[in-house]
Amino acid sequence: MASEDDYTAEPFLPEDPEKATLTALRRAAAGCQGCPLYRDATQTVFGAGKATAHVMLVGEQPGDQEDRQGRPFVGPAGKLLDRALAEAGIDPDDTYVTNAVKHFKFTQAEPKKRRIHKAPSLREMTACAPWLAAELALVEPELIVVLGATAGKALLGSSFKVTQVRGTVLEEEIHGRPERLVPTVHPSSVLRADDREAAFQGLVSDLKVAARVLA
Structure with a gap:
């Protein structure tokens, strides 16, 4: 088995991902075994x-519902995010949503028990980075909204808070490109908050x- 230092999605990308x-890209990613x-x-x-x-919205990784349905942000956190976007004046139809890591990482006590989300490691985020870099190169968003600490570390480095x-x-250089970013919390943290309305x-x-950046 490959060591963590060998984890990378690079061999699974199309020959010229920027073209x-x-x-x-989605078709190629379906066969990714980079970690x-x-x-x-x-x-x-x-x-x-x-x-x-x-706008590109970047989260951490798929959750349970996303893993089952094959689409990002379709679970409770995604529904909350859609509501927050609408309230902030950002058209969800003018967004591209993705995650820093493209596979669901979880723990499970027994096969039929609930799957519990587990945060991806730095090596797993780094392994998946070529997919995110290719998405950024193709979409060329005017703005990246960073959803949570893991997405921030994947884009801006391990010291991100x-x-x-x-x-x-x-304003930072991301994968060799100048980008504007607005970080915020991941919507799942709102669902876990004691005062959910204040967090929302x-x-x-x-x-x-x-929204003001985009205006």
Whole structure:
């Protein structure tokens, strides 16, 4: 079995990913075995949305429902995100949604027990980075909305702390391209919050910053 240092999706990308279509990338990603996460996941969950979208939303990894359905942000967190986007004035139809890691990582006490989300490791995020880089190159978003700490670390490095920069506009070079980013919390954290309404309004407030950038 390959060591963690050998984890990479690179061999599974199309020959020239920047000239591929999103459909071709999605098809290629379905066969990705760049790290061991593919073994237990139901399927690869690639990004979804228009190639001409002005906003790219980047989360952590698929959840249970996303893994079963093969589409990102279709579970409870995705529904909450759609509501927050609408309240902030961002058209969901003008977004491309994806995750830093394309396979569901989980723990499970017994085969028929509930699958519990487990955060991906830095090596797993790094292994999956070529897919995200290819998505960015094709979509060329005007703005990236970073959803949570894991997505932030995947894009901006291991020192990223969402609590320090949420709701601000960052200008950084990502995969060799200048990008504007607005970090915020992952919508799943809103669902876990003691004061869910306050947490939701905090997410909306951050997304309104993104909306003003796009205006």
